[in-house]
Amino acid sequence: MKPRPVGDLSSTRPPSKTAAMDVVATNAQVRASVAAARSRGLTIALIPTMGALHAGHISLIDAARDAFRVVSIYVNPTQFGPTEDFARYPRTIDADCAVCRQAGADLVFAPADSEIYPPGEQTRVRPGPLADTLCGPFRPGHFEGVCTVVAKLFNIVQPDVAYFGQKDAQQALIIRRMVIDLAMPLCIEICPIVREPDGLAMSSRNAFLTPEDRARAICLYRALWVARDMLTAGGSNPGRITAAMRAVIAEHADIKVDYLSIVDAANLRPMESLAGKILIAGAIRVGKTRLIDNMILELPR
Amino acid sequence: MKPRPVGDLSSTRPPSKTAAMDVVATNAQVRASVAAARSRGLTIALIPTMGALHAGHISLIDAARDAFRVVSIYVNPTQFGPTEDFARYPRTIDADCAVCRQAGADLVFAPADSEIYPPGEQTRVRPGPLADTLCGPFRPGHFEGVCTVVAKLFNIVQPDVAYFGQKDAQQALIIRRMVIDLAMPLCIEICPIVREPDGLAMSSRNAFLTPEDRARAICLYRALWVARDMLTAGGSNPGRITAAMRAVIAEHADIKVDYLSIVDAANLRPMESLAGKILIAGAIRVGKTRLIDNMILELPR
Numbered sequence: 001m002k003p004r005p006v007g008d009l010s011s012t013r014p015p016s017k018t019a020a021m022d023v024v025a026t027n028a029q030v031r032a033s034v035a036a037a038r039s040r041g042l043t044i045a046l047i048p049t050m051g052a053l054h055a056g057h058i059s060l061i062d063a064a065r066d067a068f069r070v071v072s073i074y075v076n077p078t079q080f081g082p083t084e085d086f087a088r089y090p091r092t093i094d095a096d097c098a099v100c101r102q103a104g105a106d107l108v109f110a111p112a113d114s115e116i117y118p119p120g121e122q123t124r125v126r127p128g129p130l131a132d133t134l135c136g137p138f139r140p141g142h143f144e145g146v147c148t149v150v151a152k153l154f155n156i157v158q159p160d161v162a163y164f165g166q167k168d169a170q171q172a173l174i175i176r177r178m179v180i181d182l183a184m185p186l187c188i189e190i191c192p193i194v195r196e197p198d199g200l201a202m203s204s205r206n207a208f209l210t211p212e213d214r215a216r217a218i219c220l221y222r223a224l225w226v227a228r229d230m231l232t233a234g235g236s237n238p239g240r241i242t243a244a245m246r247a248v249i250a251e252h253a254d255i256k257v258d259y260l261s262i263v264d265a266a267n268l269r270p271m272e273s274l275a276g277k278i279l280i281a282g283a284i285r286v287g288k289t290r291l292i293d294n295m296i297l298e299l300p301r
Numbered sequence: 302m303k304p305r306p307v308g309d310l311s312s313t314r315p316p317s318k319t320a321a322m323d324v325v326a327t328n329a330q331v332r333a334s335v336a337a338a339r340s341r342g343l344t345i346a347l348i349p350t351m352g353a354l355h356a357g358h359i360s361l362i363d364a365a366r367d368a369f370r371v372v373s374i375y376v377n378p379t380q381f382g383p384t385e386d387f388a389r390y391p392r393t394i395d396a397d398c399a400v401c402r403q404a405g406a407d408l409v410f411a412p413a414d415s416e417i418y419p420p421g422e423q424t425r426v427r428p429g430p431l432a433d434t435l436c437g438p439f440r441p442g443h444f445e446g447v448c449t450v451v452a453k454l455f456n457i458v459q460p461d462v463a464y465f466g467q468k469d470a471q472q473a474l475i476i477r478r479m480v481i482d483l484a485m486p487l488c489i490e491i492c493p494i495v496r497e498p499d500g501l502a503m504s505s506r507n508a509f510l511t512p513e514d515r516a517r518a519i520c521l522y523r524a525l526w527v528a529r530d531m532l533t534a535g536g537s538n539p540g541r542i543t544a545a546m547r548a549v550i551a552e553h554a555d556i557k558v559d560y561l562s563i564v565d566a567a568n569l570r571p572m573e574s575l576a577g578k579i580l581i582a583g584a585i586r587v588g589k590t591r592l593i594d595n596m597i598l599e600l601p602r
Contacts, residue, residue, distance in 0.1 A: 059477065118481055119477075121429075121482040122428065122429020125426055125483070126445075127423065127424055128422075128423020128424060148483075152484050155483055155484040158486060178424045181419065183328055183417075185332075
């Protein structure tokens with residue numbers, strides 16, 4: 001099949017698998033709808049989101065086009081730290097449902113808190129050392145919150161496959177690890193980062209940026225390219241490369257770096273020698289807004 | 302249906318649901334076998350065990366008699382502390398398979414470590430405050446190990462129902478909580494404690510007891526009865542009751558008490574006033590062997 005442009009809604013699409021996209025709020029409803037779809041022989045795909053949908057999310061819905069597509073929309077409180085942006089995180093459920101409908105989703109699952117965190121709840125899924133690096137130290141508890149909510153969504157929807165974006169590279173790796181470790185009966189698909197025309201990675205948090213901050217935010221992507229260029233030119237000193245990345249960000253005095261790192265793409269560990277599949281990743285704070293981005297590069301061994 | 306005596310293998314049994322009981326070692330094999338049973342319309346029951354099967358386990362297999370019965374046998378390393386009895390825990394797989402066969406199990410799943418803990422594994426399921434009391438402080442990490450292995454087994458076998466014994470009262474409550482919290486798609490059945498003729502709760506660890514220790518071990522059950530008698534006679538002071546329990550154990554100078562507690566059976570918290578469903582629970586150490594037992598009592602509110 002010829003790949004279609006990511007996020008392009010105008011292309012020809014097979015007939016809708018259901019008469020109309022349902023929007024449901026309870027675990028029982030989503031299970032009934034999924035069971036009906038499965039009995040019709042359909043593969044079940046889950047696209048977990050926190051809403052505020054953009055072309056990155058649409059690319060995930062699009063990638064799942066052959067399946068019965070369940071999009072969950074839930075701003076998960078346990079993955080936000082006490083000083084983070086849970087309260088102001090964009091909540092645009094009506095617009096999100098319209099996006100899902102247009103993208104061809106079959107079901108939107110927009111649960112109330114009590115469906116996901118029932119009274120008295122206390123169990124958590126705890127990731128291992130993969131969560132201790134990159135974003136981990138800057139967002140204590142974040143990946144535990146992610147693993148917990150994703151495990152719940154997997155158990156509620158029971159999909160055959162779930163789609164996540166490569167923009168959250170560490171999250172993708174941690175979820176893949178969780179699925180293997182806990183023998184969860186589904187596949188994980190990771191889809192490429194979708195970018196604005198100037199290269200800025202699509203993010204629901206981009207909406208927070210003032211026009212000035214928006215213009216400056218691209219420096220993270222530029223820093224990734226600086227690293228990529230140095231690496232493809234044979235650069236082999238991670239410290240020197242991340243220093244060059246920092247210099248790119250430092251052109252903007254008011255942008256704070258959380259980290260700029262070059263790590264093994266398989267385990268997120270620092271590399272003795274730069275070879276094989278490596279992840280160049282960074283997180284910056286532009287005003288109050290935290291942005292992340294990354295690139296994967298395959299170097300000769 | 303008339304209830305049959307627990308652990309009685311001589312009673313009439315419906316025809317075996319499969320020609321012969323299979324013993325498998327891999328996740329793929331157990332999934333294939335379960336999928337075949339499900340396609341025949343059978344309910345799938347899982348009885349998770351660490352082997353060294355006794356009449357308590359048999360009562361669980363028996364309780365699941367209407368289902369396709371999968372017995373897992375796996376001595377889970379992560380639920381033992383570094384100073385505990387993992388190395389010497391009884392491993393009697395051949396005898397266990399014979400017990401399962403006689404009890405009418407359809408499938409024994411006896412996995413290698415690498416099936417349950419694949420290379421690089423690091424994810425854990427972490428229970429909440431329910432794990433911080435009773436056995437929790439004496440066995441750090443134990444219930445996290447239990448939740449983790451049980452979650453894995455649930456994901457591998459994907460049963461409709463899983464059976465556990467009331468002997469491990471705290472474990473039963475924590476697993477019920479985990480299933481609700483993570484929206485796991487199965488039911489949990491808790492079966493009554495099965496006891497030796499003198500009242501000692503069946504336990505794989507009873508095999509460790511010398512004849513002298515075996516005779517003394519019954520003091521824990523006697524202590525539970527002392528508490529029960531005081532409570533049913535209107536005793537309302539938990540401190541006085543647990544002191545009376547301690548006095549029973551103290552008759553044996555070489556038996557150490559881990560705890561003797563009277564708690565709310567729903568949340569394991571100490572009770573201001575003794576009313577409703579309460580759990581009397583204790584753990585003692587007889588020689589190197591740790592034994593637990595409990596009773597549930599319903600008091601007028």
